Amino acid sequence: MTVDLAAYRAGFPITERYAFLSHAAVSPLHQHVQAAVQSYLDHATREPFLAVFPQVMAQFAELKQRLARLINARSPDEIVLMPNTAAGINTAAVSLPLHPGDNVLVLDGDYPANIYPWQQLAYRGVLTKVVPQHQGGLDLDLLVRRIDHRTRVIALSSAMFATGFRNDLATVGQLCRERGIYFVVDAIQTLGAFPLDVQECHIDMLACGSQKWLLSTPGSGFLYVRRELIRDLVPGAYVGAASSVSGMNYLDYNLTLPETAERFTLGTPNVANNLALLAAVTLLQEVGIERITHQIATLVDALINDLQERGYQLAASTKPEHRSGIVVAMVENPAVVAQRLYEAGIVVTPRGAGVRIAPHFYNTLDEVLRVGEALDAATH
Secondary structure, three states, X not given: OOOOHHHHHOOOHHHHOXXXXXXXXXXXXXXXXXXXXXXXXXXXXXXXXXXXXXXXXXXXXXXXXXXXXXXXXXXXXXEEEEOOXXXXXXXXXXXXXXXXXXXXXXXXXXXXXXXXXXXXXXXXOOEEEEEOOXXXXXXXXXXXXXXXXXXXXXXXXXXXXXXXXXXXXXXXXXXXXXXXXXXXXXXXXXXXXEOOOOOOOOOOEEEEEOOOOOOOOOOOEEEEEOHHHHHHOOOOOOOOHHHOOOOOOOOOOOOOOOOOHHHHOOOOOXXXXXXXXXXXXXXXXXXXXXXXXXXXXXXXXXXXXHHHHOOOOEOOOOOXXXXXXXXXXXXXXXXXXXXXXXXXXXXXXXXXXXXXXXXXXXXXHHHHHHHHHHXXXXXX
């Protein structure tokens, strides 16, 4: 039996006070997530960690299985838990076998976490080349023109954080596969809202944090590493006790790396945040990603139509294939306008030259249609 979306909405207490439309920033929590963290804290308060440890390990294994299913990885062994997206992208940057004279293509307007780790490779003689954006996102022709014989990586976000443009991962992935280029994806602005298939998109490495569309607490996330690639990767800048195949045998000093993505685990994990992520992903998979996508697309469609009818310019192409869960309306003084909307009970985010509106599956048509009215009141 399919549960009505209104029943899930009731589990987000924030809806009692706000129309929260800022899921591209830091999302509010469902009560299931709160309960999962509280349950762990209750156990950890009353029991030694050794008594809690077996259950935590089982929950971590379930989390990796669910994350693998979420992105259609072939095995949980291709998943390693990370503290955030940037940690995953940095791991990719320092572990891929790049050499002096190689170059990496990134997209202008992308989030710094998907730019700086590649620019940092300049000390190794690796060049970062910036592809201009077009209509708020990736133009495939411009990308192809920037590729040369030393291009070794294309690093791209699934959607642009400041415009909402959803990039065509499948086409870029096929291009990379044909040309022998590594494809690294920052998925934080779509995962949990839209389907993503790492096999279909030929993605080599994918990083994602927990606090946006995955509806969890800040401070957790994961990295996917395509299993055929693992043996080619160098350990990276950091290793720790957990990086070894005999990680629990502390005095063995056997730095033999696992033949799985776990080679990038360093040490003590953030238990509470990972358990929060497990609860959040479980909730999303219970609702159903296809159902979530349909609801978000319905809300975004209504929002775009209303804003355009009111005369607002939007930051990105509104073609269906380019739409994500993010709509950015261009306004003067975005921070002031966002504050006025907040005072009216509507939470959005100032970004660049506009305000970013990002509804999730539990939001309502009523809420997104309040935005245009509130913008008119705030800007006139």
